[in-house]
Amino acid sequence: MSKFFTLILLFISFISKAEMLEFWSAFGDNVDQELAAEFEVRTGNQLMIRKFSIDEMKAELLLASRSKNYMPDVAWVPSDFLGLHQFIGISPIPKVWIKQEQLEPAARQSAMVGDSYMGLPLFLGNHLMLFYDKSKTPIPVTQWEQLQALSEKEPTKTQIAFSSRDMYFFSAFFSLFHPGIPLDQIPFRDKECIDTLVFFHDQIKLNHLGFECNSNCSRQLFLDGESPYLIDGDWAVSDLHDKFGSDLGIASLPSYRGLPMRSLSAGKVLTIMKTALQNPNKRVMIKQLLSMVQDEEFLTKLINKHQYISASMDVNRITIQPEQEVMNSVYQQYLQSQPMPTSLRVSFIWEALARGVSRYSDGMPKEETVLYINQLIEHFSKKVERS
Known part of the structure; x- marks a missing residue:
């Protein structure tokens, strides 16, 4: 005892x-x-x-x-x-x-x-990749133009799923129009930013994603077989591999007009x-x-x-x-990705992009939207400088 x-x-x-x-x-x-x-x-x-x-x-x-x-x-x-x-x-x-x-x-x-x-x-x-099911798609698409052509043939179908809500996903689209420029050095008021915004918005509409579809929503479309392609991050690999096993395909993000799409990492x-x-x-x-x-x-x-x-x-x-x-x-x-800047400006960019995309989806004209995004970034920067 x-x-x-x-x-x-x-x-x-x-x-x-x-x-x-x-x-x-x-x-x-x-x-x-x-x-x-x-x-x-x-x-x-x-x-x-x-x-x-x-x-x-x-x-x-x-x-x-x-x-x-x-x-x-x-x-x-x-x-x-x-x-x-x-x-x-x-x-x-x-x-x-x-x-x-x-x-x-x-x-x-x-x-x-x-x-x-x-x-x-x-x-x-923490980088984005293109996922597909090799048992159904032995050879994946390599271009956004191919995906757009598929949408024209099957206009009611989601060809590619991605988070429309997460600005980390949106940031990858800037590489198609501002190649080689770090995110914190992009002038968020030029024609190329307008083109990025419109292209991102168009892909959301073409693929019927809505503007509140987060990474869980888009991943589920892929898991359920409703979308043959998925843009998601390395954090999703484990769950996707559990589902698809050796049939899980991983490829580069689609190019556009010959320019590679590069995720941040x-x-x-x-x-x-x-x-x-x-x-x-x-x-x-x-x-x-x-x-x-x-x-x-x-x-x-x-x-x-x-x-x-x-x-x-x-x-x-x-x-x-x-x-x-x-x-x-x-x-x-990962080796194809572009390093994430660690400057303070990046923190302001996420918030400004989120507000801008929301305003644009609600009907704000594209030219006003990019000016609004740029003004927010400058506003946040000056506010921090004063604090």
Whole structure:
């Protein structure tokens, strides 16, 4: 009986010592849950996961930083969030906590602001690709002109599905009219931006997507066989592969008038809040978490399961082999993408584009719409400069 009570006391002692990090995630997969499970096994401590959409995450972080009321300790976000570091309370990460020699060059680019690591990249990618079912479509289309011709033959059918609501998808269309220009350097008031807006709007109408179709909506059209093609991101690969298996085809985004369509790409980075690093106990746990996510064995397991591109050169060297068709395809499409700028201006662009697309769908003339988008970007920029 005394042994029984001893065990109970030990269990109670263990529970009382277990501590927790508040972990906010902007991604829809279950990698955060896997991080939490591994973290608890290794340390006895817990990650309390809260999920947000990317837009919700940005708003919540800005609000939390201002109110100082309810902050995360760690946030897993796209690397373009790093441009907001001074407004959302992100702390530089001590370089000695990062295995810098292990990182892919692009991973360093996605995580650094100036000379500081404002995040620790876990995965690279976040890029869009063209998906199709090889059992039904052995040879995929390569051009938007082909898709438009198919729409003329079958005007009631959705030929290609994509999120009409997410401005990350819209951003890829700018590469068809502003090739080679980084997103934060595009003059959002010229004829090419008008052409981009009209082309994007036309494809939504041709494919009967509506202006509220998000990535879940468009993916379901593809899964249900209602659309033979899907534009989606690397975050969808795992679910799509579960459905289609070896029949899942991955190809480049369609070109238009001979110009390739290039998605943005970014890093998925772990960011640390200043308030968390100032807490001695949480600082220890954060260091443990960052050590864990840089462990090659654990990273390899995640990569193999989710078909992502690791931020680690060594892990990629092991996992990305030609015979691993899906992962190799994802990596090849990543190499064709254009890096996401980490400037503060990018954060304003998303909001301005969303408002502009909404106004245009409601009937605002195209010329006024692009001027409105440009004015919003300039307004937000000046407002931040004054703050």
